[in-house]
Amino acid sequence: MKKVRVIRRERFNAAHRLFNPNWTDEKNELVFGKCSNKNWHGHNYVLFVTVEGHVDDDTGYVIDLKILSDLIKEKIVNKMDHRNLNLEVDFMKDCITTAENIAVKIYEQLEEGIKSTGNNLHSVKLYETENNYVEYYG
Amino acid sequence: MKKVRVIRRERFNAAHRLFNPNWTDEKNELVFGKCSNKNWHGHNYVLFVTVEGHVDDDTGYVIDLKILSDLIKEKIVNKMDHRNLNLEVDFMKDCITTAENIAVKIYEQLEEGIKSTGNNLHSVKLYETENNYVEYYG
Amino acid sequence: MKKVRVIRRERFNAAHRLFNPNWTDEKNELVFGKCSNKNWHGHNYVLFVTVEGHVDDDTGYVIDLKILSDLIKEKIVNKMDHRNLNLEVDFMKDCITTAENIAVKIYEQLEEGIKSTGNNLHSVKLYETENNYVEYYG
Amino acid sequence: MKKVRVIRRERFNAAHRLFNPNWTDEKNELVFGKCSNKNWHGHNYVLFVTVEGHVDDDTGYVIDLKILSDLIKEKIVNKMDHRNLNLEVDFMKDCITTAENIAVKIYEQLEEGIKSTGNNLHSVKLYETENNYVEYYG
Amino acid sequence: MKKVRVIRRERFNAAHRLFNPNWTDEKNELVFGKCSNKNWHGHNYVLFVTVEGHVDDDTGYVIDLKILSDLIKEKIVNKMDHRNLNLEVDFMKDCITTAENIAVKIYEQLEEGIKSTGNNLHSVKLYETENNYVEYYG
């Protein structure tokens, strides 16, 4: 059986700010600049989830993309879309909402569900803007 | 002299919510759904500004795009990027921050400055997401 | 009240062939080349629907994009996505399935529903490939 | 000599359906849904072929992209473009035409030709839609 | 018969510089900045040609896109691709190679050939970069 990677793209639009609660406002402003604006800003985040597994002989699938998409919607998009990432997303509450941390947390939210399909979560890629994105491989 | 349209693309990332202060929270929720989330959400807005004018024989330009870009940055991007469109943008304060209204307001902010270069502001196009955008022609 | 154009992007993936039943197979092959392949080929069609109307003071909307998207899904996407445009789409049956004809027919399918929202259907743009697309203005 | 990866993008538009001949129509419908439509649907497939090799001192090339493009056209595009992947592509005939299987088969078709240029076929990436794609590494 | 616009995208990669021969080098540098670099720079130009005409009942075409593409290749791409726009393109020699002027000249080169197909050249759109483009309507 051949090992193939399958990638699903999903999107969510959210507000956030970069803010370290252990620092003064001045230090936050110094380190994060306009990204720490106390009135928030936001992004159209674009998420790519890569699943690696063997191609099933009967279906020709590694994973039915409907199942993958539903899983991402349930665990990620429904919780992050049109939300404030700092205030409203339970799994983001203890960390700064940088793209790096968001990608790591998304990976952790998805890992088990994908394992239960008999495949591995290979990586998560997250675009914050067209010029800036991050990749996390677990 | 030939009349040509020149288009400049700029971007800004902002937070907003759709909210009519004359309505109850319930009615806002009913009409605007998740877009009225009181904790905000946000977008990577993409703006296209179209200027129409005659091509200058000496420069081959309708307008130096550096001048157009600087004007858009001064009047729009510097005021909207990494901001909350409902709370922090003076020219948005008296209206609901839909893409329609943002495009109209951006047009009004740019019209005079572009006229002073001897050209006309033809239109403003604003993308809120890859699937939704608006155009305003004055 | 300001007049603004609102554009919604939708997609559908379909099979088709270019074939004029009044012609011999040879003439179809001569005129349409590989596009007349009797075993079909297909495309990821990308559709842009432009609605023009006045911005409502209470909502800031020309049209709620959820309503526009639902209308396009009901009238177009549900009938064309994962279908054979020659065999399975009732409103395409009496014409050759070129991008030109598909765009005209989509316009005709949408016109009344959009008028009933108090707005006008301004135009339909349809991409067959990244290099080829058409626009119809009614 | 430095090892570099060179990527060539090609495209083909084809019809297909997902169908397991060992199953009843009902089971095909249950597993593959609208993708098993007996009248076919289609896609604008986008293919990325990655070749890895050493940079030649005399040419600065890993591989002349004209040679790579010609090879992909001869082995893949000419056989798949404007075709029915289930009925007309010899190397697809014994498998279900999922993106996973198409990518594996394309890799197998290209492997020898690229080896004969003194380089290695690193991977094949195939987009079925803007939201769904697969990667195969041999 | 319905009137439809058909758009074809083509690309060419060329070198150029902005330079007015009636000016001193200092004035060219002052007005055009780095765009007047005497050692040239270059772009991946992207061209969109819009043809407007009636849909033919027998073919479903306004114009066979193969014919349009061949015409653009003969008149434009073959003369501009991998060329120096200032030195090697006959129809650009008497003007500054701004996007505005290139678009006007391309329009003039295509107008007659498209008229001879029984259609009208509606407009030419030319991207110099992802942020800067121009449109000319004749």
Next chain:
Amino acid sequence: MKKVRVIRRERFNAAHRLFNPNWTDEKNELVFGKCSNKNWHGHNYVLFVTVEGHVDDDTGYVIDLKILSDLIKEKIVNKMDHRNLNLEVDFMKDCITTAENIAVKIYEQLEEGIKSTGNNLHSVKLYETENNYVEYYG
């Protein structure tokens, strides 16, 4: 601490030609075709720089993208944008300006600066056109 890859996209527009000074003009023409045009051609190059490192607990950053962007601008974009890659870029002078060689040289220019931030330069990806790009991993 989690290891994450951070990617920054930058762009530069430049002229170049493919030319081996040890060969006759005829041989250059034979091997490189129109890419060896003695009057140059050019491209909108798109560069992706991937930095790998641990996420800092205090900032949530692998690297402040402002620092990465400034480094790329100082070392690469300011030297290559609106330049002739064969004549004006010191670190390109001893090699043929293929995408392969440009990517290798860019990697070498960036490696030390990125190491000094406590991270590793993972890879450089360079698009010459939408169909052709290269990746170098050091």
